[in-house]
Structure formats: C-alpha cells, structure tokens
Amino acid sequence: MSAHRSRGTGRPRHRRRSTALAIGVPLALTAAGTLAYGTDLGLFGADAQTKASAATAATPAWATATADGFASVNALGQNGTYGGRDGKTVTVKTLADLEKYATAAEPYVIVVAGTITMDPIGKEIKVQSDKTIVGSGTAGQIVGGGFFLGQGVHNVIIRNLTIRDAYQGVWNDKEHDFDAIQMDGAHHVWIDHNDLRHMADGLIDSRKDTTYLTVSWNKLSQENKAFGIGWTDNVTADITIHHNWIRETEQRNPSTDNVAHAHLYNNFLEDVAGTDIKSSYGNYSRGGTNMVLENSYFQGLTNPVVRDATATLVQRGNVFSGTTGKNESGGTGAAWNPKTYYAYTLDKAADVPALLKSGAGPRSSIGTSASTTTATTNAAAATTLTVAKDGSGQYTTVQAAVNAVPANNPARVVIAVKPGTYRELVKVPSNKPHVTIQGTGGSRKDTTIVFDNASGTPKPDGSGTYGTGGSATVAVDADDFQARNLTISNDFDEAAHQDIANQAVALRTSADKVFLDSVIVSGDQDTLLVDTAAKDKLGRVYITNSYVIGNTDFIFGRATAVIDKSVITLKKRWNGTSAGYVTAPSTAADRKGILIANSTVNGDVSDRSFFLGRNWHAGGDATLDPQTTVRNTSLSAAIKTTPWSDMGGFSWKDDRFAEYKNTGAGSGAASSDRPQLTDAQAAAQEVADWLGDWTPTAS
Structure with missing residues (x-):
C-alpha cells in the first residue's frame, strides 16, 4: 500500500524412498508424471498426453x-x-x-x-x-x-x-x-x-x-x-x-x-x-x-x-x-x-x-471430484501440466506452465508442481480462468514459490519501481483460481534495503472465486493483497487450513475475503521490534470486507504489540467503508486491548470493525474501543454470508 511509506539412527531394514511421496495434507496429488494428460493431444505441447x-x-x-x-x-x-x-x-x-x-x-x-x-x-x-x-x-x-x-x-x-x-x-x-x-x-x-x-x-x-x-x-x-x-x-x-x-x-x-x-x-x-x-x-x-x-x-x-x-x-x-x-x-x-x-x-x-x-477427518473434496459407477467412468478429467526443477516434468518453471494454458480455457487446468524452491514471478492473467496450482509434496512446505521484489525495487527496464501491487511473487487476475499444498513467499530483505519502499507482497489476487486450501502465504509488510479487478467488481477469496504470516497490514485490500480454520502468525519487524497490524481493509461501502473465523492468531512477538486492523481509505477515498470481523478465533496475548486503529486521518469508529466470541489471552470484553457483535448481528456475518452463491469446491 503506497500509504505505508510514510510510517515508520537405528539399523535400516529396508530401502529409503528417494523422494517424498505426495500426500500428508488434504488432496495432495500423486507423482505428477502419472497425471500429465490433456483433453486433446498436443494442446499443451509435445509432452502432453491423452488418456x-x-x-x-x-x-x-x-x-x-x-x-x-x-x-x-x-x-x-x-x-x-x-x-x-x-x-x-x-x-x-x-x-x-x-x-x-x-x-x-x-x-x-x-x-x-x-x-x-x-x-x-x-x-x-x-x-x-x-x-x-x-x-x-x-x-x-x-x-x-x-x-x-x-x-x-x-x-x-x-x-x-x-x-x-x-x-x-x-x-x-x-x-x-x-x-x-x-x-x-x-x-x-x-x-x-x-x-x-x-x-x-x-x-x-x-x-x-x-x-x-x-x-x-x-x-x-x-x-x-x-x-x-x-x-x-x-x-x-x-x-x-x-x-x-x-x-x-x-x-x-x-x-x-x-x-x-x-x-x-x-x-x-x-x-x-x-x-x-x-x-x-x-x-x-x-x-x-x-x-x-x-x-x-x-x-x-x-x-x-x-x-x-x-x-x-x-x-x-x-x-x-x-x-x-x-x-x-x-x-x-x-x-x-x-x-x-x-x-x-x-x-x-x-x-x-x-x-x-x-x-482432521473426512474432507468434502476427497472422493467426489469425478463421477464413477460400477461399470464405467465417464466424466472428463481436468487437464494436468507438470512442473519440476529437475526436468522430470513438462516444464521447469511454474510460469511456463501458466503460459501453456490456452486463452479463455473452458475447463480446469491443474499445474502440478513437484517439491522444490521455485524462485520466479508467477502471473495468472485474467483470460486464463479455472487454473489450480498444486504442490505434490508431502507438506505445503515442500513446494515453495518465492521472489524478493518490493514496492521500491527498480524495474529492470528502467521504467520505475514495481509499486506495492506489482511486487507480488504470485499475481492472480483470473477467476476460479485455486492453490493448495504449497508455500508462496516474498523474502525481500528489509534490513538491507531500508532506502526503498519496503511493501513486499507474496500473493496478490484481483479476481472472483479464489480458493486457497492448505497453503502458507509468508512475508513481512503487505504479505497478502486481496483485491478486486475494479472498485465496482466483486472479488471473493476463501482461505482455509492455511497459514498467513507477516507483521504490517499483512492481510489487506478491498476483496470480500474469508480466512477460515487457519493460523495467522505474527512476525517481528526487520529490526527485531514487535509492532504491527493484522488487517487493513479498503472495502467498498456496499460490500463485505475481511472475515477471520474459527482460526488462531499467534506468533513469537511481544504482548499487546499488534492491532487486529486499521481502516485503509485507499487514495483518501472517503466513500469507502472498510470492514474486518474477527469471530470465534483464539487470540494470543500479542493482541492489544484496544485492537483497532485509525489510518490516514480516518477514524476506525466510522467504519466497520467488530469481534464475536473470540477466546485466548488477547480477547476482551465489549467496550467503545472493542465492539462486539450481538448474536443477531453475528448470524448475518457467517462465512456463507461472505461467499454468497459460491460454495468453494476443490477441483
């Protein structure tokens, strides 16, 4: 956000497997090579096959x-x-x-x-x-x-x-x-x-x-x-x-x-x-x-x-x-x-x-992604493209696989990424919907997409700096995008580059129906930007069973975003100090903003050092009505007793910030500085209210 710059062993009896196998989190793919096929021979290059x-x-x-x-x-x-x-x-x-x-x-x-x-x-x-x-x-x-x-x-x-x-x-x-x-x-x-x-x-x-x-x-x-x-x-x-x-x-x-x-x-x-x-x-x-x-x-x-x-x-x-x-x-x-x-x-x-x-327990996404009968299997499978750094897949970079997806593709394309660290920038353009990027390792930590651009990083062509949104390691502009079982990170070194604007985005979304399951999104300032294609466009994001890590306004933007059943990890600043803001919504007046539900907020930071959020009126736009609701969530002692803060000359009390039935050392009783929803209000601020007619389904 541009407004940020002004603020401060035993005896082996068997052979060890040579690679980690592909499971351990929900819906991990098998060795991607067994799934490399398309709907038409040659559609995604000579290496794609049709079953x-x-x-x-x-x-x-x-x-x-x-x-x-x-x-x-x-x-x-x-x-x-x-x-x-x-x-x-x-x-x-x-x-x-x-x-x-x-x-x-x-x-x-x-x-x-x-x-x-x-x-x-x-x-x-x-x-x-x-x-x-x-x-x-x-x-x-x-x-x-x-x-x-x-x-x-x-x-x-x-x-x-x-x-x-x-x-x-x-x-x-x-x-x-x-x-x-x-x-x-x-x-x-x-x-x-x-x-x-x-x-x-x-x-x-x-x-x-x-x-x-x-x-x-x-x-x-x-x-x-x-x-x-x-x-x-x-x-x-x-x-x-x-x-x-x-x-x-x-x-x-x-x-x-x-x-x-x-x-x-x-x-x-x-x-x-x-x-x-x-x-x-x-x-x-x-x-x-x-x-x-x-x-x-x-x-x-x-x-x-x-x-x-x-x-x-x-x-x-x-x-x-x-x-x-x-x-x-x-x-x-x-x-x-x-x-x-x-x-x-x-x-x-x-x-x-x-x-x-x-x-834990049964998942709605397992056992349901294809139609089967006792006699035959008729449904068409999603196209799967494989990425492996060692050359054992169809592509060696994630962006190359995205580039291979045809414009305006009508059906799901799964980009199965084998374990490894992929230091690259990835952009999924708006004309390539229905894309899934999925790590195939045994853990979401096994597959990492990482880069280190910041807002103030000069562009290689000399045309200026990237800006906050342009700094994203992964940028998603396409609707119906999914990611699972991987880490998306921005490892910009703030300590070494205090001379430039240090907002550094790991993941930026500006699309509708974005589903993130079993991922880690990691950075420092401005980690996760949940945006929309335009102020008047709807953009819904659902994040579950995941981690989001950062320190300053690290979940921010104007999208209608839900973080459900996840862990939000607070991180110290580059100089070892503890201070920050979890959310910075810039919600339009007629939209829902950021909802954190059924989750945990913790981290190795000082007690009472973090706000739950502050109101970002992007560009000084007084018509915005920023919203964050935090409900049914465990809050560590790192959360301030007055958990909301003003920003850019706008009072948070004029916008929409509230809690409901949070627990933990960081929770607190209702007061003028700590609004709590009534039961009736909370009934209208459930996950389903944020998502509307969209039910996220893994595919």
Missing part, C-alpha cells in the same frame, strides 16, 4: 494418492502404499457391493457413496490386498462394523470414511471384539482422514507384526480404547502416526507395544473437562518399543506420556496444557532418526489444535 481408456480418463488425484511415513517405504516386495490405483474405480452404496469389491482378488478403488449398515452388528469385512476404500466426501459412512486385514494383506488404503456406532452399551467391552479397523499381520497400510468413533472394543487395532503402517489426519473419539498396537513378542514393526485428533478416549492413545520404530508427531490428544470420559494415559511406549514423539499437543490428559522400563522414548517439541501425572522419556534403545527412512515436515506444536480441528 484414451474410459477406466482412466476420469481418474482424480485422490484415486491415485500414495501414502507418506513408513507406509511409503519400499520393503517386503511392496513399493510404497498406493492401494487400488491400478484397478477400476467403482461406487458402492450397499453392503453386498462393498464386500464384493473389498474381498476381490484384483485391485479396486472403491468409493463409498452412502451409509452402509453392517449386518450382523460387528461385522468386519475381510479386505484383500491392493484396495483403496474411500468415502465420497462426507457421505461415506460405515455403521455397526468395520474392516479386517489379515496375515499378509498389503497395499491397502482406508480413507475419508466415518466408521461408527458398534457400541453395545458396555464400556471397556471384553465380550464384543468390534473394531473400526483391525489388522493382523498386514503390511503397507494407510489409514487417513477418517472419523472413527463409538465402537464396541477399539477404533484401530494394529496386531501381530503389522508393519509399514501410516495413520494420519484421523479423528478418534468417544471410545474406551482408541488405538492399540502389539499382540506380539517380536520387535519388528515400523509405524508412523501423525496429525490425528484423539479426544474423549480413555486408553490406548495409542498403546504401542514392541514396535521397532514408532514415529508419532503432530498429534492432538484432548481430554475435555467435565465429561464422563477420563483419560487414564496418552501415548504409551511399551515393551521393547523405540518411540520418537515430536511436536504433539496434549490437552487435559492424565499421564500424557508413559514409558515401560524396557522401552525407549525420545520427546522433542511437545506441548502439555493442563496435564497431570506421568510425562516420561528415556531408555537405552539405539537412537534413530525418522528421516533416515522417509521425508517429513513438522508443524509447530502450538498450531496443532487449530490445524487438526479444521483438517
């Missing part, structure tokens, strides 16, 4: 997704875990069809598109190898039973399902062995994004040397026994457990018995006060287990971390809030490093509750 067969023409990313963690490791004759991607995709709505395809010898991707009730109660379908069983959005539910994977069954994915309600009325039921998922001697299994609850015995049982197992992004709740591992004297199993929300469960959270390598990270264990369910322990390293426990968050648990005298447990970076009793580590086992076996990226422990409350 001719009906069975593959509509294959969406979730149908070919592969596991991370130990399930990704090549071992026991199995190269990672990819489920039924080599077989047909079928849709089932009955128990008979589900059992038919799950127990078949050949591979299948099985889409559960409704509620299937087990008969008899407690039935566990005996799943065979090479299967993906995935819920269609949030519609896929298994009631009164679950799945069993027997000795030698391998390469199985169970994903995006709700499995619930086999409970028989007896807590700690020893008569009914009704589990959501039981594995006896299986290997290479990935259990991801499920909601498992209220079964008779346990939610997940990994037994009898089951190995190369990854359990990720699940919700486990309302159960006596959450997740038991063991039932063996052999210390051979390798298991990864990450980003799971385990709440209101009494024991086995998990109980990990005789596991050679147990890697637990970024899990959220929660015992809610005042309920009938009381935890007896949290993570338990039993028998000969060698456990690494990293960056997890324990809330209200009794005995959050327990270790047998014979076990080894290494703790790093965990957070304990309101816990009591045992919190143990130590042991004599050999030290080991999970990165010896696979790549992974840790989220900050303090961010884990917000991440998992928004990201």
